[in-house]
Amino acid sequence: MKITPTGIAITLALVVVATFFIFPGLFPFKSSAPSDNSQAQDITNTQTASTMPIESVTELLVKDEVVGTGVVAEAGNSVTVNYIGALTNGTIFDASANHGTDGFTFNLGAGQVIKGWDQGVVGMKVGGKRILVIPASLAYGDQAVGGGVIPANSTLIFEVELLKVQK
Secondary structure, three states, rough: OOOOOOHHHHHHHHHHHHHHOOOOHHHOOOOOOOOOOOOOOOOOOOOOHHHOOHHHOOOOEEEEEEEEOEEEEOOOOOOEEEEEEEEOOOOOEEEEEOOOOOOOOEEOOOOOOHHHHHHHOOEOOOOOEEEEEHHHHHHOOOOOEEOOEEOOOOOOEEEEEEEEOOO
């Protein structure tokens, strides 16, 4: 059996989805992780995980899975990330592994990505991994994108790993 980057991405996304839906007692947003990102909200500052369907989030939710030890990402930096993007039903719609091996690079805070990324990646340190639950208002809003792969008004879930920061 050959292990591929796409297979790894699918497995990781299934683990994230299982954590949200199959094992709700292990819901990763119950405990607050320290973050320097004042624009992002941890779920502990809003509602409890047991009473809030993830599809109905109205604010960016952030959970650091691994806190990095490298350079901190700030608005204006060029950052490189690996990511997996999924809908709340578990459908993976994209992963950086599908586009090459060097990760995805963008200018943080420059509007090159959805607002949820511009807000949610700020404060990460190189080597860190973060889960972002992005409401439609900080993603694509009432537009369907990708030929309908992402329906209108979709909450999106991303697992993001910060690989590099360039000032």
